[in-house]
Amino acid sequence: MPKSIALISALACAGVAQAADIKIGIAEALTGGAAQYGVAIRNGFQLAADEINAKGGINGNKIALVIEDEQAKKEEGINVFKKLIFQDKVLMIFGPTLSNSFFAAGPAANAAKTVVFGTSVTANGITDIGPYTFRNSVMESDVLPITVATATKHYKLQKVAVIYGNDDAFTKSGYDVFKKVLEEQKLPVTTTETYVKGDVDFKAQLTKIKGSNPDAIVCSCLAEEAANIMLQARGLGIKAPFIGGNGFNSPKLFEISKLAGEGTFVGSPWSNTNPAPANKAFVAAYQQKFGSEPNQFAAQGYDALHIAAAALKDVKLSGDIAADREALKNALPKATINGATGPFKFRPAQTKTGKPGGWDADQKPFIYIVKGGKFTLYDSK
DSSP: OOHHHHHHHHHHHHHHHHTTOEEEEEEEOOSSTTHHHHHHHHHHHHHHHHHHHHTTOBTTBOEEEEEEEOTTOHHHHHHHHHIIIIISOOSEEEOOSSHHHHHHHHHHHHHTTOEEEESSOOOTTGGGSOTTEEEOSOOHHHHHHHHHHHHHHHHTOSOEEEEEETTSHHHHHHHHHHHHHHHHTTOOEEEEEEEOTTOOOOHHHHHHHHHHOOSEEEEEOOHHHHHHHHHHHHHTTOOOOEEEOGGGOSTHHHHHHTTTTTTOEEEESOOTTOOOHHHHHHHHHHHHHHSSOOOHHHHHHHHHHHHHHHHHTTOOOOSOHHHHHHHHHHHGGGOOEEETTEEEOEEEOOOSSSSOOOEEEOOOOEEEEEETTEEEEOOOO
16 A cells, blocks of 8 residues: 555544544433334434534544444343443443333443433432432423423312323332322322233223223323323223323324323423524424424433533543543533523432432423324413
8 A cells, every 4th residue: 555545544544533532322222112212312412413523522522422222121221331331431321211221220330430311211219329320301200290280270170090100110200209299289089090011901990090080190101101091091981181291202192192182281391392592403403304303302312412512621531531431420510501401400319318319400391281183382371
C-alpha cells in the first residue's frame, strides 16, 4: 500500500475512533411485548445523539450509542448490562425498559459503580437500588394522585372498581399507588380484580366488576392488556370510563381498543401538543427522521440523553473509565434542561430505608382524556 493511502487510512481510522469516544449503553426491549415502548425509546436516543453530534458533540467528543436488546427479560437484562459494563466499557447505561428488568439488572450497574438511568420505569423503589441509579421517568406516585383527582371531579365519581396485573413490578407498584390514592381521596372500591401476564380473557374479572356497578374502572395495566380489557368491558355492556397509569401511554392502546377507551383519563410527563419550542422542534425532527408520531417514551429517551449531555459538559473526561464514571455520577444531579417534556431537574430519592439512594425526576405531569381514539390534553374549563 502506498504511504499516502496508508496515511489517509490511518487518519480515517483515527477520525472514527475520535468520533466514538463517549460510548453510552442503551439496553431496551427491542423485541417482544415491551418493544412497543423500547423501540420508541431507542428512536428518541438516536435522534438526540444525531443532534448532539451534529453540533460538535460534547466538548468536541462525539457520542456513540451501543444498543442492546434486553427483551424485557430479567436474565437477559443482567447479561446485557454485564456486556456493556465490562466488555464494551460504556460510560453509562440507559434502560432497561420495564421495572421488572430494572430491579434485576440495576444492582449490577451499582455494584460496578456505573450510572444506570431509567427513562420509562415508574415503580416505587427503583432509585432505592443505589446512588448510581437515576431516572427521568416521573413516578406513578407523582402522577396518579392528580389523575384520579381530575377524573373524580370530571365524572363526579362516587365509587370505582380496580383491576391490575399482580405478577409484574410495574403494574403491582401502580396498583399499590392507586390503592393508597383511593384511600386518601376517600373514593370507595367496589371490587379489586387481578390477572397475570399472558392472560387474554378478562371476562370473569369484568363480570364481577359489572356486578359491583362502579362509576369508573381503575386499571394498572400495560397497554396491550388494558386495550383488551377495554374491548371486553364494552362487549359486556360496561359503560364506565377507565382511569389508567403510565402503561396506557402507547399507540398500542388504540390499535387494539379502537374507540373502546373513550373518556379514559391518564397522566403523562409529556404532551404532544405542548407548544414549548423544545417540544415542537422534537416532534418535527422525530416525524422527519422516523416518519411517525413520537410518544411519551420517545420524548423521555430524547430528553434523557440531553440531560446526560448537559452533565457531561461539566466533566473533563480522562480516559480512565472508573474515574469518568464516578465524575458523571457526581455531575448528573446538578443537570437541568428545558426539553421535550418541559423543564427538568432531579431530586434525591426518598428511600424506604432512609439510606442514600439515587435520583428521581422532579417534574409535573400532563393529564389526558381520550377523545376520538386519541390522547387529548385535558382542559378543565
